Structure formats: structure tokens, C-alpha cells
């Protein structure tokens with residue numbers, strides 16, 4: 063649908079779509095901008111330009127239009143008290159990690175809080191009507207603007223004013239009346255300054271008119287009236303019309319403070335502290351001129367750096383002024399903004415990584431470090447986190463709980479970045495030409511090299527605007543599951559017996575039977591889902607090998623034959639299999655909470671798999687687990703098993719469950735139904751889950767973690783067994799351990815004996831030498847040493863393993879010294895090789911050089927050897943050739 067067509071149609075009928083009671087009562091005039099043609103409503107009849115094109119845009123900088131001054135947290139207090147006194151419920155912010163929608167990583171607008179998926183449709187679920195919420199929203203699309211334009215943030219507070227028109231809620235007239243009074247009565251803005259601009263909104267198949275409200279050129283809020291669905295012209299009114307008014311809290315603070323940038327009044331004392339630390343001379347006249355101009359012109363150019371250049375020129379800043387004042391200020395603003403975003407994201411359970419939404423957070427932190435390095439700023443990360451939380455907790459007290467966790471994650475992640483810098487440096491030095499946007503994306507995706515780092519290294523001068531939006535798009539949409547289509551039209555939803563009495567034997571009627579698939583009117587066979595594997599068993603005597611859900615219809619896959627349609631069949635579950643799977647499923651819940659308790663608040667279930675005899679749980683965690691951590695998790699889990707806690711399953715309205723238990727319940731992802739099944743193990747673990755569970759934890763008997771592994775950046779896998787499988791595992795493991803230690807003991811004993819023999823052999827050298835000296839011609843064997851004596855030679859050798867290197871060297875040397883005609887050859891094993899030591903006596907060495915002998919036998923052993931005439935060494939790897947080697951030496955000496 064084309065937005066232009068909608069606005070054309072709506073603006074042609076302003077009375078119907080835009081004119082609200084307030085305009086009539088107050089006498090607002092409708093005008094068309096003489097520059098851009100936009101229609102706007104104003105009390106100031108001299109206006110001919112819309113607020114975007116108006117001359118006085120951003121003139122509040124240095125000259126705020128209010129008597130009262132409110133910073134970020136005071137501004138929220140004002141907004142909240144206004145709406146509460148006008149009948150609204152103030153709702154706490156929702157997490158910035160959007161766990162209730164599977165198509166978004168982060169909460170990008172306040173209305174997202176109340177959007178839930180129902181089958182394939184998005185519906186609204188409001189915890190109160192009307193309501194107001196200070197929703198922190200994360201947006202990473204235009205990061206290059208953050209810190210530069212004075213008004214762009216990577217996270218900001220969207221004041222959400224939401225209403226469904228019914229007996230409690232209101233529609234357009236009251237909405238605009240409230241917004242007007244908020245600005246004029248609560249904030250004290252002169253009513254002549256408030257301008258409403260006509261616009262439309264469309265998305266997700268619905269659309270409606272909207273009124274944007276501006277003061278001094280700044281859009282403070284946008285009231286969207288979501289009213290229609292379908293194609294324009296063929297559209298119809300929605301059953302559930304919604305008011306979606308979103309306003310930027312940061313801008314409310316800014317307009318009352320009139321500071322050069324919104325950053326100066328939205329981070330509490332943090333920006334001024336950092337500015338002081340660096341010692342930037344903040345000439346307010348210069349800053350007012352510069353930041354008014356950049357705020358006004360930031361959207362006039364496609365590239366923010368082109369806009370910046372023009373503004374610097376127009377305002378007449380010197381390079382020196384830019385380097386000394388503007389650049390460091392931009393760096394400080396960026397750092398303050400990015401830290402705040404990290405605090406919210408990490409507090410709500412997101413981890414920096416190279417996958418999914420985590421990449422944005424890694425990018426944030428690397429930009430902070432890169433900016434500090436580039437500008438030589440030395441800020442302490444922990445101090446900045448403390449200062450931010452100290453300030454933010456006025457509005458968001460829950461951040462106090464995760465203060466330490468945020469520091470832990472930031473410190474680990476900073477360490478990783480520092481550790482990878484030298485590798486990055488090498489890669490950057492190999493870059494031959496200026497990288498394109500695609501090159502930049504590849505460098506970041508595959509090597510973690512951020513464009514900020516390249517800027518710091520002076521490879522690029524500026525980051526192309528397209529980079530962040532392109533990268534953001536790549537990571538925006540989550541994967542959609544594919545499901546093959548089966549001919550199931552017209553079939554009713556299957557009655558799921560496993561959520562009721564859960565009989566293990568039951569009779570059912572075959573509603574459809576095709577290929578190898580059977581659909582029954584009811585079933586107790588659990589269909590694969592939530593990581594739980596399906597039940598097996600028999601239907602009409604045929605084996606059930608798989609069970610899957612298609613929408614709300616359960617399809618059984620059979621083997622060996624098929625029942626006929628219309629037949630009544632007997633069904634029997636493999637209850638032993640079900641039992642094993644069930645124990646593993648409840649154990650997954652227990653281990654998940656145990657891991658979070660032991661490791662930190664950032665632990666969430668990433669995914670899980672439960673089979674009859676094993677299971678795995680993937681959790682979000684920054685590093686591989688240590689043995690100590692594994693032991694602690696296992697110990698806590700088993701203590702919960704021993705406590706025999708009842709596992710309670712209750713059905714809740716989805717909204718009520720969220721309000722009661724918070725978003726921790728979505729460990730297995732979002733739930734696309736209105737009524738959620740809450741499985742609770744006291745308050746230790748509470749999850750929305752559609753699986754089967756034990757009645758009390760003691761049934762599990764035992765949980766044993768068999769292996770853990772870091773499977774991807776930010777995700778650790780725990781493989782485990784429960785119940786009988788765990789007992790068997792422990793027994794088998796104990797037996798293995800015993801066997802291993804027996805083997806070890808035997809080996810130690812053997813080693814000891816060998817050592818003793820070697821020692822004995824050394825001691826025996828003098829005796830042995832004496833005995834050998836008394837031998838006359840012939841062949842003798844003495845203590846495993848062969849002695850062959852001829853008229854002219856005596857050849858002694860041994861390969862017995864009681865003799866070591868020490869023995870061969872001492873014995874050989876003394877032997878040939880005592881008998882100049884003797885030759886000695888000793889072989890012994892060392893590691894994987896055979897070594898040879900050869901001595902030749904003074905006379906023998908004339909014909910039989912030790913070196914020649916060593917060389918010859920080493921060749922046979924598959925190695926090399928050498929030495930001089932009297933002493934040589936060698937060896938090789940072929941232990942089977944020891945005898946051949948000795949025979950060679952023997953023939954060399956004796957023949």
C-alpha cells in the first residue's frame with residue numbers, strides 16, 4: 063500500500079480524518095506549507111511554513127520556550143503525573159529484548175509491548191486502558207547519527223500513550239486534547255507554539271491517520287489512530303481500533319532545558335562529568351550556533367558527514383575548533399548513549415555476540431572503545447555504568463538488580479576485544495584499497511572488525527551511512543519456520559488428551575488417513591514441540607514412529623500399515639518412553655534456573671531438546687563453563703530434585719501471566735495462543751510451556767550433566783541425563799573409573815619394578831665386568847647380556863629392557879676400556895623409538911668403527927646414527943627389527 067495515496071485521500075477529507083474537537087474549540091487553522099505542501103494545524107495565523115521548514119526550527123536551543131526546566135527523569139515524572147491524573151494507568155516499561163514476538167530482537171516502539179501473536183495474526187493485549195508507559199526502545203538503524211546530530215539515540219524512552227476506544231478508553235478527540243494539555247498545562251509551552259501536522263501510518267495490513275505535534279521545529283510526538291484494515295478503497299474499519307501515541311521523552315527534556323544537544327540533559331550529570339574530565343572548553347555561544355544548525359540540517363543531506371561539513375563551514379568553525387571541541391563532544395555523547403543502551407540490553411538478558419541481536423551490542427561496545435582510543439579518552443567503564451544506573455534508577459529502579467551483571471559482561475567483552483586487536487591489526491594492514499560498504503560488512507561479520515576500528519586506524523575517514531542500516535537489515539528478521547503442507551483442510555482441531563487425563567490407552571476415531579499419516583479425533587500422543595520429542599506406541603496395532611502438529615491438528619506417522627478412515631481404533635502409548643522424556647523435560651526447567659542462579663541473570667534458555675534417555679539445554683552465557691560451575695549447577699539442580707517440590711501446571715490468560723510472572727516465562731520463545739500453560743516449580747522456575755512434566759521433582763531421582771560445550775558465541779550447551787539413565791550413567795561411570803584406577807595402579811607397580819631392576823643393574827656393573835673378564839673363547843649369556851668371544855674380538859650386546867641409557871654408557875665404556883678388543887652394542891626403548899649405544903675398544907675400533915656400526919644398525923631400524931670410531935649412537939622407529947640390527951652388528955664385528 064502506498065502511503066502517498068492514503069494521505070492524499072485523507073487530506074482531501076480533513077474534517078473526517080484530522081479535525082478534532084480541540085481544533086474547533088481553540089480555533090486552530092488548517093494550512094498548507096508553502097514550501098512542501100504538507101497540511102498543518104496552528105493557532106498562529108502568521109505561519110505559512112510547516113514546522114519542519116519553519117525558520118525558527120530548533121530556536122529553543124539556548125532559549126527554551128518554557129519557564130520550567132525538566133531533565134530526563136523529571137520530565138517523565140511530569141508526563142506520568144499528568145496522564146495518571148487524567149485516568150491513565152502508568153505501566154512499567156517492558157523489556158528491551160522483545161521475547162514475546164519472534165520477528166523482533168528488540169523492542170522498537172511502545173506499541174510493541176502490547177502486540178501479541180495469535181496464530182498468524184497480530185492482536186493487541188492491553189494490561190490497562192487507557193495507559194501510559196516509559197518504554198525504552200532500541201534502534202540501531204542510524205547509528206552514524208548518534209552523538210553527531212544532537213538528537214539521535216541508539217536507545218530512547220518512548221512515552222507510550224495507548225487507548226482502545228470503548229467504555230474505558232477514548233479516541234481521537236480526547237487523545238489530542240490530552241496531548242495539547244500535556245504540552246501547554248503541564249510543561250507550560252505557549253499554545254501558539256504547538257503545531258499539528260497531518261500524516262498517515264500504515265503497517266502490518268492496517269492503517270490510519272495521524273497527527274504529529276511539533277514545538278519549535280521539533281517533533282515531540284506522533285498520535286497514530288490505527289483504524290482501518292485491507293487495501294485502500296476496499297478497506298474496512300478494524301474491530302479493535304487503537305490509539306498509538308509515541309513521544310520522545312528525551313525531546314521533552316531537551317525543549318525545556320534548551321541545552322545545545324539532547325544528550326546534555328538526558329544522561330543526568332554524566333555528560334558534564336565526562337566533559338569536565340577531558341577539559342573541553344564549552345563556549346555556549348559557539349555550541350548553540352553549531353548544534354542548532356546541525357539539528358536543522360541533519361536530514362537535508364543523505365549523508366550525515368556531508369551535512370556536518372556544510373554546517374561547520376556555514377557556522378565558520380576552524381579545524382582547530384572542530385578537533386578541540388566538536389569531535390571530543392561527539393565522542394562523549396556517543397559513549398554516554400551507547401553505555402545506556404548496553405545497560406538496558408544486558409539487564410534484560412541480551413549478550414554481545416556475533417549472532418542475532420547480540421551483534422548490535424558487540425558493535426556498541428566496540429564503538430565505545432574505538433572512540434575512546436581514537437580521541438585518547440580515558441574513561442573507566444565501571445564508573446560510567448555506576449553513574450548511569452545511579453541516574454536511571456529514578457525512573458527504572460529494576461536496573462539496580464543487574465548493576466554487577468552489566469559490569470561483568472562489559473568487562474569480559476572489552477577484554478575479548480582488546481585480545482583480538484593484534485589479529486585485527488594484521489588483517490587491516492593487508493587491506494589494499496579503501497573498503498566498500500559490502501567489504502565493511504564482511505570485515506565485521508567474519509572478522510569482528512568494526513568500521514570504527516578502521517576509522518581509528520585511519521583506513522577510512524568516515525563510516526558510510528549505508529553501513530549500519532544495511533547491517534541492521536541483515537540481522538533484523540528472525541528465521542521463519544517452514545512447514546510442509548498436508549491435505550488437512552476441513553479437519554477439526556484435535557482434542558489433546560495429554561493436557562487432560564492423559565490416558566496411556568484410549569480409543570479414537572480415524573478422521574483422515576493418507577500416505578503414512580493418520581489424523582484422529584483425539585489423541586494422547588504428544589506431538590513434537592517445544593524441544594520435546596514425540597510419543598511412540600501403537601495405533602490399531604501399527605507402530606507410531608512420529609507425531610507432529612500442523613496448526614492445531616495432530617498428525618501421526620505410522621509404519622507397517624494403516625487403519626481406514628471412519629474406523630474406531632485402539633491406541634496404546636509407549637509409556638516408558640513418555641516417562642523418560644517427561645523426566646528430561648522437567649529436568650531441563652530445573653537446570654535452566656540452576657544455571658541462571660549459579661552463572662548470572664543473562665542466562666536464558668536458547669533452545670532445548672528432550673529425548674527418552676538424554677537431553678540437552680542450550681543457555682545464553684558468555685564463556686565455556688568451568689568444572690566448578692558445572693558441579694555447582696548440578697548440585698543446585700539435584701537439591702531441588704531432593705526437595706520434592708510439586709510441579710504445578712495452570713492455565714492463564716497470556717497478559718495476566720506476563721503481569722504476574724514477568725517475561726522470564728518465555729524461556730522457550732513466544733507463545734502464539736491467548737491462554738498460556740504456566741509450569742511452576744515453586745518460585746524457583748516458572749515457564750510458559752506446552753510439554754509434559756512430572757508431578758513432583760523427586761520423580762526425576764537424579765540429574766547428571768554429562769558434557770558441556772560452547773556451541774556458538776554466547777551459547778553454551780549442557781548435555782545431561784535424568785532418572786534411571788542418570789543412575790545407569792553414574793554406575794557405569796563409577797565402574798569405568800574403578801577400572802581406570804586399577805589399570806593405573808598396575809602400571810605404576812610395573813614401572814616401580816622396572817625402576818628397581820634398572821637400579822640393580824647399575825649397581826651390578828662392576829660385578830658384571832669382572833665376570834665377563836673371566837670368560838674365555840665361546841658364547842655365554844650373563845644376566846641377559848650376550849658375550850661372544852673369538853681369538854681377536856669380544857662382542858657384547860643386550861636388548862633387555864632392564865638396562866637403560868645410564869647402564870649402556872657406563873657399562874660399555876668400562877667394558878672396552880678393560881678389553882681393547884671388545885665391541886659393545888646396547889639397544890633400549892625410549893618413547894616410540896629404539897635407541898642404540900655402540901662402543902668399540904682401542905684395537906677393535908681400527909677395523910670396527912663404532913660410528914659405522916651405529917650407522918648400519920640405525921638404517922635397519924629405520925632411522926639414522928653416527929659418531930666416531932670409539933663411541934656412537936643411533937636408532938629408529940622399527941622395534942620389530944631389533945634382532946636383525948643386532949645380527950648386522952654381530953656380522954660386522956665377527957666376520
Ligand SMILES: [Zn+2]
Nearest residue numbers: 095098112115
Ligand atoms: Zn513544509
Ligand SMILES: [Zn+2]
Nearest residue numbers: 592751752753
Ligand atoms: Zn518446557
